[in-house]
Amino acid sequence: MIGQTISHYKILEKLGEGGMGVVYLAEDTKLERKVAIKFLPRHISVNSEERERFKIEAKAAASLNHPNISTIHSIEEVNEDVFIVMEYIDGEELKNKIKSDPIPIGEVINIAIQIAEGLEAAHKKGIVHRDIKSQNIMITKDSKVKIMDFGLAKIGRGTQVTQIGSTVGTIAYMSPEQTKGDEVDNRTDIWSFGVVLYEILTGKQPFKGDYDQAVIYSILNEEPELEGNVSERLMYIIAKALSKNKEDRYQSVGELLEDLKQKNAKFETDQEQVISKSLLSKNWKLITAGFVVTMLIVFGLFFFNSSSDSVKIKKSIAVLPFTNLSTDSDQEYFADGMAEEIINSLAQIPNLKVSSRTSSFRFKGKEIAIQTIGNELGVGTVLEGSVRKSGNRLRITAQLINVSDGFNLWSNSYERELTDVFEIQDDLSESIVKALQLTLSGNQINSFNTRNLANVEAYNLYLKGRYYWNKRSEEGVNKSIEYFQQTIDIDSTYAQAYAGLGDSYLMLGVYGRRKPEESISIAKSFIEKALKINNKLAEAYATLGDINIHYDWDLDAAEKNLKKAIELNPQYANGYHWYSEVLVLRGEFERAYQQSQHALELDPYSLIINAQLGQHYQRGGEFQKAIDQLQKTLEFDSTFAYAYYDLGIAYIALNQFNDALNYFRKAYSLAPEDTRILSGLAYSEGLTGSKENAERLGKVLLKRAVSKYVSSYDLAVISLGLGQKDKALEYLEKAYEERGPWMLFLKLNPLFNSLSDDFRFQELFRRIVN
Known part of the structure; x- marks a missing residue:
């Protein structure tokens, strides 16, 4: 549309859109003036009833002549396009x-x-x-x-x-x-x-x-x-x-x-x-x-007796997702990526609490007061901004807001070439350091400014990869793999892109979308490549630690890599999140709870971390705490299927099978493609006497296995629900050969309680841990 001439109006740029149309800035070539043009959406303009509504309402608006109302110049129709020509307000x-x-x-x-x-x-x-x-x-x-x-x-x-x-x-x-x-x-x-x-x-x-x-x-x-x-x-x-x-x-x-x-x-x-x-x-x-006098006294006491806690809360920040003001909505990945890169840079600064991406991005697209956001995230300052990307030009605005009074501590805008994006990010981060009066040593400054200065095309592709990875869907992860690979094709030294590939293949393997020996082993090779290029990537060490747990079954290696991740970036929540799994598998439940709770302090709205704490309570035998924590998780997102699944597991452990069945059914209704959830439902159906339903679900899974990977671990769960212990053990042997990602957790999973006394099960588990 931009650059086209419709009637005698040359379209210059998109200004915005709403429920009843898209608005463009245009030049009236006859009267040589700028105007705003509002187009009726095509799917409505061809509907005679909706078209009539638009024209009637436009005529009504055109009848208004008042200095505080935008003037309607005319109503136009060209072919199937219907539009209003309005006064352009600068x-x-x-x-x-x-x-x-x-x-x-x-x-x-x-x-x-x-x-x-x-x-x-x-x-x-x-x-x-x-x-x-x-x-x-x-x-x-x-x-x-x-x-x-x-x-x-x-x-x-x-x-x-x-x-x-x-x-x-x-x-x-x-x-x-x-x-x-x-x-x-x-x-x-x-x-x-x-x-x-x-x-x-x-x-x-x-x-x-x-x-x-x-x-x-x-x-x-x-x-x-x-x-x-x-x-x-x-x-x-x-x-x-x-x-x-x-x-x-x-x-x-x-x-x-x-x-x-x-x-x-x-x-x-x-x-x-x-x-x-x-x-x-x-x-x-x-x-x-x-009342006013009383409040003045209270505030006077507060400001003249401010404690170290008030200073501490100020040295904390949440970076909200930047608003995409580009005419192309597909540029949203760039706006999100800018905010995420700033979060990663700030996370390197000692003594600065940085809200995680998961928690900060929870407020994306929501009109919530800055003070509310700051209080919910437990931070003293909030950075918000916008990005307009047009061709090779970039306009970025940002402001750092003090939560306590709503005033700006710092703000700036940047009109630069796209190639200056790294410089802009560094300037933003350094300005925040100054505004918060943080002191960095020489080594910290060097570390802070260390950046993989890839060319802009590679950087663009990397941001697209991260954008799709964060969707956490199979389709999104597959797209992220494409973009990370394209990044590496352009720049073979881009360490973060290798780490992104590692994260993507790990996710496909752990959640049963591909064979572990294929996906997780590939993930490991990419993570090791990333660390060879840059051995300071905390996130890569954390991912490697997770691979050590779910694929290598090596807790010592996992502990080493996760502690390294925490050392490099003490604010990376996943480091504590995955380290808590190591502790659970060693039976150190109290320490595991502490690690999970620390992860939640850093990332309070992470659904995965919230649900995992509930899992840990269940594995540690604290069933009511498990149920309460999982219910709390659902308060954040009532559509999170795995919280319902974990509630089902908790109720199985309590021998409350009908309650478990209800939660498994809810989980399945939300995620019918997830094989772990399907197997849990089939197990529960069999346990409560609905063997026909269990067998039907088993057939669904076997049919699915014809065209895509299905974990033998999940087939073992269904077999146990049907009372077929020998068959279940056969599937577990296959899962052992596949390097199934949940094999280390077998003895902590109540779905396998019926096998606990079987010597074959005990022998299998001995091989896993050794």
């Missing part, structure tokens, strides 16, 4: 302005009044916006407000194209009636205005949740909280705008404007007052003078 989204410097209170009120005046003009025309949010409000360079995108507008009278029951809009800004799909009127915009005003004042949204239904629950049932140096009258305006019952809200924007303008006289006398975006919120109580 300015900043209110959303981004809120994220930058704190806004003086006088400016806050000025912005609010202009938004309200624009809405009032639309409402007088019978038009309801229905998607008022900070992203739909632009602030020009001369501080004028422009409300954008009446593409979701509803005609108050006449033709009603959008039916009752739809929930058009952005959930966090929706009114209660909107979330229910009820009929809406101008009061839904008043609610959304209240959300935006709250967001300007606090830097966060009043109604939050980890998923859509949680946000809707908050909108319908919870009261937002506000306190601090926000005036009583502003609290009143927000509270009235956010009344759950629309009859209790302002009944018109005009009423709201009267209150805003009445209060504005007071605000204009105090233009220097600033609203802190990090204000903690507890209630809607009006603040009294006595």
Whole structure:
């Protein structure tokens, strides 16, 4: 699309997209001016009913003529394309302005009044916006407000194209009636205005949740909280705008404007007052003078008696995934990769706590206040940024935010050639070191700046490989192998790419996607190659330690390599995570729990590490702790199949077979392709008397074995569920020959309890450990 000319509009660049279309910057070649063009998606434009809706709503928006509303120039149709030509606003989204410097209170009120005046003009025309949010409000360079995108507008009278029951809009800004799909009127915009005003004042949204239904629950049932140096009258305006019952809200924007303008006289006398975006919120109580004095005393005591703990928490950081602002959404891998590389660089710095990738990336795409993120991750600072990659040009912005007060400790933007990416990363990391007042020795500085300066093409391919590896799916891992191999084809000395290949083949082997003697042995060769090139790669030593456990069955070698990984990078959670397995296999359960818990301190939201602690408790005979920990894991992600599988194992150990069956069934419903989970379900079906189901699942696995690898270990589990001990032992002998990745754990797995007294099983295990 970019570079094309449609009618007399030359498309220059993509500006954004939403539910009702894609917006481009274009040049009107007839009038020689820049315009914004919004295209109806092709799959909708060919639908006559949707096309009609678009045209009606566009005509409604075009009827609006107000300085605080973006002007609609025309509606055009070219072949099957339908588009609106709009005024191009050269300015900043209110959303981004809120994220930058704190806004003086006088400016806050000025912005609010202009938004309200624009809405009032639309409402007088019978038009309801229905998607008022900070992203739909632009602030020009001369501080004028422009409300954008009446593409979701509803005609108050006449033709009603959008039916009752739809929930058009952005959930966090929706009114209660909107979330229910009820009929809406101008009061839904008043609610959304209240959300935006709250967001300007606090830097966060009043109604939050980890998923859509949680946000809707908050909108319908919870009261937002506000306190601090926000005036009583502003609290009143927000509270009235956010009344759950629309009859209790302002009944018109005009009423709201009267209150805003009445209060504005007071605000204009105090233009220097600033609203802190990090204000903690507890209630809607009006603040009294006595309360303010009390808080000043408390804060005075805090700042004059700050302990070493307060200093310590500051020297900690979470690097959030960078936002991809490139016109090509496929460039997301580059934005993610930038953040991950910065995490890896910072992790080398002594005395700096760095939140792991897993935990930091949990907040990707979520609009959550920085203070909430910082508190959840236990860090004092948060780095966020954006990446725009266009051809060989790169624009990166970044800001380091102090969690305690919401203000920037440092910020910068970079406009460079793509070849400067390594220099930018080093500069970012070094700036963070300075902002946090960290001191590095000469050797630490050299180590900190050591980077595999591959050419940019190889680096790009490596980032793509890591991006797909982090998807943790079979398809993603296979794609990552392709990209890591292409990286090495360009640069045969790229140690991290060899390590990436090792990680990928290890994952395929451990999770039963390929034969262990093929995949894990290949993984080991790649890891050893990586370490030959760069013997400082902590992650490679950790992976080698995991291979020692699951393939070599060599606990001494595993301990040596995992301790080396921890020495090189004390903040690499997987080092402790895998070392805890060594300790479990040696029967040192208390030490194993400690190692797992330390891994969780570094990576609190890792599903694998959380579930593994539950496994360890089960293997150590602490069954209730195991169940509690696995249930906690599911609170993070209720779709994590392995937590249900491990719960099934725990209940097998407790001889509560029906409970176990329910958890295995749930795991299988979430991951039907996983052979370990399928075998666990078949075992449980057989144990509870459903032998037909067990046999059916066994046939599914045998049929699967015709075209792809199926572990003999899993077939042994199914045989035990059917009471076929001799057959199970035959399969275990094959698993021994295959170097099955779970063979060292046989005696800790209650699925094999029925074989514990069999001398053949004991002899097999003796060979494994020797």
